[in-house]
Amino acid sequence: MASDIVARRVFAGLILLSIVLLAIIVQPFAKGFFLAAVLAGALYGLHKKLTRAFRGRANLSAGVICFGVIIALLLPLTGFTAFLISEAADGVRFIRETLRTEGVEGLKERLPQPVRKLADTVMDRLQVQEVQLDEKIQEQVSSQGGTAAKAVTGAVAATGSLAFQTVMMLIAFYFFLVEGRKLVLWLESVSPLKRGQAEEILREFRLVATSVLVSSVATAGVQAVAALVGYLIARVPVPFFFAAVTFFLALVPAVGAAVVCFAAAGLLLLTGHQWMALFLAVWGVLVVGLVDNIVKPLLVKRGLDMHGAIVFFALLGGLAVFGTVGLLLGPLIVSFFLALIRIYERDYGRPSPRPADPPTPPV
Template sequence: MASELTARRVFTGLILLSIFLLALVIRPFAEAFFLAAVLAATFYGLHKRLTRRLRGRNALSAGILCTAIVLALLLPLGGLTAFIVTEVSEGVEFVTTTVQQEGVQGLVNKLPAPVRGTVSSLMEKLPVEQQNLDQTLQEQVSTQGGTAAKAVTGAVAATGSIVFQTVMMLIALFFFFTDGKRLVEWIESVSPLRRGQTRELMREFRSVSGAVLLSSVATAGVQAVAALIGYFIARVPAPLFFGGLTFFVALIPAVGAASVVLVAAALMFFNGHPWAALFLAIWGTVVVGLVDNVVKPLLAKRGMHQHGAIVFFALLGGLAAFGTVGLLLGPLIVAFFLSLVRIWERDYGRSSPRAGDPATPGPGSEGRQGVPTVRAETGEQVPLTPTPPPESH
């Protein structure tokens, strides 16, 4: 018969094997589950209030919130993406048709006046005849059809992957709303930590994830408003469209809101408004670009209860290490570390009572005669009696 130590080692190995296999199963949906957990932690308080208003209909409340998240985030983003794809497709078709029917000179004639002269002078300096240039460009347009088709196929495949991950996130979010309380209770029951420590770490996760998520959305809104002011001052065509585009692009850390302002500045320059373009370039770099580095740490540190510099470097470090999802993972990792340090110092460090140390009176007892204290086991009040002094010999 195997010894207790051997059985324990085998069982530990089986646990590690099961964790490894579980990680393989969860890996395709890891980001979806993580985002669902962040959203559930952020909106769980709203879910509880809505459940009370619906007279305890937990599933109905979860369904309403999931639908609201789809309508508030995914539909506007999908509409904006469809608009951009349509405009780009029409632009490519316009260029192709113009080159095939009127040649390169016809395409140059349709350019804005400031650009038209520069392009015409460059074409005159090219050591290529106009007819050969038209033929070469038409061949390039024809041969790029297959590449464009491949690009469209890749975009469709990427869109399908995003849709799949979004659906998985919504399914996980629904179950986190409906069964989140029981899940937390189960995790705390099987956790090897002391009672209350697991729940404390989860509260920290909820606070930090909510603070980072809400600060990201709020910062994108502030950047969009700042950019919209610049669009109105520079008289950019369709300023509301560019303002909405700035908001959604601001949620993508790798791109940033300032890029949209710089694109608008380039369009203004090509349309013959160099001073407006210069103003937009400075406005986008100084005002819109710096909002993300100033406003987001200030908003996030309120929920994280950490110094602004720590929040700032946690955001940048998470972004550099994990990509876009690192904006959430970076602050969570830092908060997780600081929470563990705080729990260790409180429960196991110098300030924690050690075995053999004299018991210190609690806040309800002051060590005076006749002041009652509370027995921890039964809650019964027991009067304190003074310890008699030792007898002198």
């Protein structure tokens, strides 16, 4: 008997050791795997419909969905990059032609009034220090060369890391779609919980993940529409482009939709429209920025059996602790706690008191 207890303890220790080692191995891909599991849970219904449409070809269905996700990620990025490159090329061409035909003074006269004053100040300063200009340039290049190289290296490393995480996420997403049901059944079979409890918890996770994803996209759409109204009122150039940028940045909580409003307000300020710039900045704070805190908890609550205040603080708490991923982790952790409490109360709680039998009427 004693040897059996020792063997159990040793085996439990080995299981804990294997869990720690597994966590170390998975840690570099943890965020990608988590997002893949969330996306797979949210799109599992679509995967089932496509599998039926493709006559049971689950691999083909998963491939089509992965391709759709890639297109949804790459197309906006490609479009924005092409637009920015085109605008930058037009700007460089305009500056080159103006300098060639009219010189620096002609270019300065074409600038908006606030920018023209700044240009006059800079040019006056350069004229005063014209003798020392070459030395200053050489000194700045020498001192900042290492910093610039580090910045470029860091940017390249960050871009490579993001691309790597995205690729890992897509690979895991594909296999979660294809083998997700088998994974759930395996977890149900090896879980020490009662039959059906593990699947119930995973079903709760899927419901929360779907609600948060749908609410995030819908809230970004509402913010983009609200921002578009402000852009049209303030007469921002290319307002629909700024609205599209607002939509995609609204999906990134660390950046937010209001940043685009501030950038557009700065553009208006530089072109001499001070009052419109002030209006757009206030609009970005009071309307575009705050609508996220109102609309998202309401939309998340619609898909969950959870009070709106709990959803609100779960979103903010998850964002504060875990960063961007916390928008999913916060509600998932709270729903996990509530699901465990509900299961315990249902399966292990005290039995409800049996009602007393009614008194027998006298004969």
